Amino acid sequence: MVFNSFIFAVFLPIVFCLYWFVFGRNLRWQNAFVVAASYTFYGWWDWKFLILIAITSFCSWGSGLLIKRFEDDRGKARLISAANIILNIGILALFKYYDFFAQSFADLFLDGKSDGLLLHLILPVGISFYTFQALSYSIDVYRGKVEPTKDIIQFFAYVSFFPQLVAGPIERATNLLPQFGRKREFDYSQAVDGLRQMLWGYFKKIVIADLCGLYVDEVFGGVSSHTGVQLIAAAVLFAFQIYGDFSGYSDIAIGTSKLFGIKLMRNFATPYFSRDIAEFWRRWHISLTTWFRDYVYIPLGGSRCSKAKIVRNAFVIFLVSGFWHGANWTFIVWGAFHAILFLPLILTSNNRKYKEIIAPDRALPTIKEFGQMLLTFAIVTVGWVIFRADNLPQALTYIQGMARWDSIKDLGFIFSPVFLTRAFWIAIMLLVEWIDRREEHGFTMKGVRFRFVRYAFYFLILLIILMYFDDGSPKFIYFQF
Secondary structure, eight states, rough: SSSHHHHHHHHHHHHHIIIIISSTTOOOHHHHHHHHHHHHHHHOGGGGGGGHHHHHHHHHHHHHHHHHHHHHHHHHHHHHHHHHHHHHHHHHHHHHHHHHHHHHHHHHHHTTTOOTTTTOOOTTTTTHHHHHHHHHHHHHHTTTTSSOOOOOOHHHHHHHHHGGGTOOOOTTTTTTTTGGOOOOOOOOOOOHHHHHHHHHHHHHIIIIIIHHHHHHHHTTTOOGOHHHHHHHHHHHHHHHHHHHHHHHHHHHHHHHHTTTOOOOOOOOGGGGGOHHHHHHHHHHHHHHHHIIIIIHHHHHHHHSSOOOHHHHHHHHHHHHHHTTTOOHHHHHHHHHHHHHHHHHHHTOOOOTTOOOSSSSTTTSOOOOHHHHHHHHHHHHHHEEEEEESSSSHHHHHHHHHHHOOOOOOGGGGGGSSHHHHHHHHHHHHHHHHHHHHTSSSOOOOOOOOHHHHHHHHHHHHHHHHHOOOOOOOOOOOGGGG
């Protein structure tokens, strides 16, 4: 089931009503209903994949109890934690990476003949997300950061909570698990804010991402037949497509959770307003970057070691992050590309220079800040070309083609309806998010005092969404990860 479908528009209000008015009086029954609703939501694609998420949930829950039982014997506790990690990473690797490594082996040693080696397994939607969420629980129990729960229903609700199940945010047990352990009360103001955030998420997905994606797919489908200006335009549009798609999903997920009295962590913080690549990564896919920071980067030594080891740790993080996105050399090179961009900041100790939002007490950025934002966006966009390409040769051809200018007439494309329509909606999105850059999400409407004006804006955004809505529109990009 996807957020941008009619079936979800029916599913959500039914679940909302049952959650509060039928099961709201008993916490255990309410949590059990969350599990049932979440499994229905996830099983809508293929019920057989419910077995995998159930195995992941059960083993992680059980490992937590065993780790606690042997907390005085660190050897046994470490063994139990390692076994759970190996099991869950093994399941993830089998479905997501086995064919990649098998084909790479065949290419190196068998002249590409992979008959009998490949399994051709279908990748379960969201497996990377819920696997990492379950793993963080058992690791945190081992570290003593969270108490294991004996309530299996509570834990299953934590792993499978449907709004963020298939594309995050990747929650931590320290934040989400306790919320399923205490009675929840309906908060009207929180629910209204959730609806606003959902509305903005749908705008970014349907009006920005899906509209940009139509042209992006056309250009990437025939790179050699497009001019340099068109390739640059498509690269820029893809940068906004992936942002609108993924941050839009996160907004819908976080907003939906607020309807159920659940608070999820923020996943995006206006990353395209960043002044360098380090700031960008502190603002992009926050739940994943902080996951790798806490469970990979810091255990390797983090920044509390020699410069050489800090550089090594950064490269490990970016390469692993790239590979997390998929079994393709493009993702690994994309990760390496960002690691190289990060290198000068590490060597000059400037990787934490910009911690606060840009222009916190000013209406506009300075000329220098604006230039920094443009430069950061430009290099990130080049990276997105590698990310979007089907393979490395296509990525190289595309980047080379961006420098191809046949004549000054090529610039005329910028003034074409195809580009101007998309640029207009992107400008609206950027304006709204710039105004609300200090807030938890865009479109908070905090500066609008009169209720009828706010509702007029809600109605206008809804009309725009419906104008571009198509029940057969593309699924969210990060479903494939």
